[in-house]
Amino acid sequence: MRKGIKGLFGVLIVVSIILSGCIVTPPVDLGQWVLKDYWQHYILSEHYYTYSYLLYPGYNCDNVKIVVSCSKAPSYGFEVWIMTQTQFNNFVNSNVVSVVDHFTVYTGNYTFYSSAMSPGGTYRVVIDNTDYGWVETNWDGYDDYCRFDADIYFHIN
Ligand SMILES: [Ca+2]
Numbered sequence: 001m002r003k004g005i006k007g008l009f010g011v012l013i014v015v016s017i018i019l020s021g022c023i024v025t026p027p028v029d030l031g032q033w034v035l036k037d038y039w040q041h042y043i044l045s046e047h048y049y050t051y052s053y054l055l056y057p058g059y060n061c062d063n064v065k066i067v068v069s070c071s072k073a074p075s076y077g078f079e080v081w082i083m084t085q086t087q088f089n090n091f092v093n094s095n096v097v098s099v100v101d102h103f104t105v106y107t108g109n110y111t112f113y114s115s116a117m118s119p120g121g122t123y124r125v126v127i128d129n130t131d132y133g134w135v136e137t138n139w140d141g142y143d144d145y146c147r148f149d150a151d152i153y154f155h156i157n
């Protein structure tokens with residue numbers, strides 16, 4: 001009988017703790033997005049490209065996000081490339097395009113996620129309005145320039 005009452009008290013205590021919200025769960029660590037480089041109100045003429053600072057994802061970086069807000073783009077679009085430093089050097093010196101990731105942008109708002117940057121590597125993000133890569137310009141005598149904001153974030157956990 002005594003044991004039964006004790007057991008009942010135990011159940012009541014547990015129930016009252018649940019109802020009063022006293023069970024503390026550890027907060028989920030969602031990490032944070034850290035801005036690494038950006039372009040503001042940037043105008044990129046046809047046949048030109050622009051590139052970020054060197055980017056060094058650390059071992060606590062588990063995702064990369066590139067946000068592009070484009071108010072004017074050529075009808076054929078323009079490109080965002082993620083290159084290793086070696087790939088970037090090959091492009092600058094030899095016009096050879098190889099990338100770890102690439103996206104095509106038109107007028108509008110975009111959020112691109114990429115897992116192509118490996119911790120410990122060295123990268124650049126290139127924004128391209130040239131004939132190289134996947135999108136060619138149109139050589140119609142008119143400067144099909146882009147106007148955009150772009151932000152590069154690392155997700156740090
Ligand atoms: Ca291109």
Ligand SMILES: [Ca+2]
Pocket residue numbers: 046137138139140141142143144
């Ligand atoms: Ca043109």
